[in-house]
Amino acid sequence: MAEEIEGIQQKHRIIGRADELAAALACVRLNRNLLIEGPVGVGKTVLALAVARHLNRPFFRVDGDESYSEQKLVGWFDPPIVLAKGYSQSSFIPGPLTQAMLESGILFINELNRMPESVQNVLLPGLDERLLFVPKYGEIAARDGFTVIATQNPREFVATSHLSEALRDRFELILLEYQSYDEEVEIVRLNVPETLHAHDDLIRTAVTVVRATRETPQIRRGASVRAAISMVELAAQFQGSDAIRRAARIALPTRVDLADDVNKSAYQIIDDIVDAAKKKAS
Numbered sequence: 606m607a608e609e610i611e612g613i614q615q616k617h618r619i620i621g622r623a624d625e626l627a628a629a630l631a632c633v634r635l636n637r638n639l640l641i642e643g644p645v646g647v648g649k650t651v652l653a654l655a656v657a658r659h660l661n662r663p664f665f666r667v668d669g670d671e672s673y674s675e676q677k678l679v680g681w682f683d684p685p686i687v688l689a690k691g692y693s694q695s696s697f698i699p700g701p702l703t704q705a706m707l708e709s710g711i712l713f714i715n716e717l718n719r720m721p722e723s724v725q726n727v728l729l730p731g732l733d734e735r736l737l738f739v740p741k742y743g744e745i746a747a748r749d750g751f752t753v754i755a756t757q758n759p760r761e762f763v764a765t766s767h768l769s770e771a772l773r774d775r776f777e778l779i780l781l782e783y784q785s786y787d788e789e790v791e792i793v794r795l796n797v798p799e800t801l802h803a804h805d806d807l808i809r810t811a812v813t814v815v816r817a818t819r820e821t822p823q824i825r826r827g828a829s830v831r832a833a834i835s836m837v838e839l840a841a842q843f844q845g846s847d848a849i850r851r852a853a854r855i856a857l858p859t860r861v862d863l864a865d866d867v868n869k870s871a872y873q874i875i876d877d878i879v880d881a882a883k884k885k886a887s
């Protein structure tokens with residue numbers, strides 16, 4: 606197992622996460638549906654994709670949004686073919702759920718909780734009895750190997766519908782937390798252009814800054830490593846000693862939520878965090 610995990614980390618450029626990768630592999634090998642949950646930018650999508658691709662099964666990806674429909678997920682009848690031949694299996698265009706069920710595939714649903722409830726409901730029988738009923742087509746039975754891997758943000762961060770208890774009950778859960786300082790430094794290095802790899806101070810300061818946003822009482826929801834990646838790339842565009850501060854003022858406001866009772870502006874809070882991080886670095 607350890608060698609296999611190292612192989613995935615190298616091939617799919619994943620820093621750390623050995624335990625989570627092993628857990629995910631174990632679930633999917635048992636054909637259990639897997640839900641990966643954690644705050645924005647924690648690495649849910651990269652982890653899910655790495656596991657799905659590693660298993661070499663047919664793979665279908667769906668990205669959740671509020672306007673996604675049941676029909677898109679299941680499939681639909683093609684009107685011109687229906688006119689010519691009537692309703693039949695040959696006039697049905699299968700959606701990703703149907704395809705994954707018929708081809709022993711993995712259905713990867715990114716941000717499942719952003720899907721409307723009607724879409725979540727259509728998944729239930731597929732996950733549970735491994736059956737799907739399509740009007741005018743008939744019953745579709747999943748072949749062995751059909752598995753769903755889904756990601757979602759935890760409840761407190763989303764305004765959209767939360768998964769029903771029934772649906773949650775069909776998933777095994779892996780909770781992702783933020784990685785260590787050293788791992789986050791490596792993630793940033795991996796994700797910025799090579800010309801910036803030597804800017805060690807800049808990378809470390811950016812990681813220190815985003816980690817501080819998660820600990821500052823004035824911030825309710827802190828930033829992820831994605832913000833650190835942006836900060837490094839932006840700061841490299843600016844000259845002078847305030848390059849990081851300028852980068853932080855652009856990269857952070859969209860990615861943090863202030864606490865309710867703060868009487869400082871977002872810029873003031875960000876500037877304080879950057880100043881403290883620079884002091885720590887020097």
Ligand SMILES: Nc1ncnc2c1ncn2[C@@H]1O[C@H](COP(=O)(O)OP(=O)(O)O)[C@@H](O)[C@H]1O
Nearest residue numbers: 618619620644645646647648649650651792831
């Ligand atoms: N363990 C990791 N190894 C390598 N890159 C990572 C890791 N975790 C996160 N990243 C990078 O951080 C960014 C956010 O990750 P992503 O999977 O999109 O987060 P999420 O889906 O949780 O919002 C991406 O650029 C991704 O490549």
Ligand SMILES: [Mg+2]
Nearest residue numbers: 649650715756
């Ligand atoms: Mg994602």
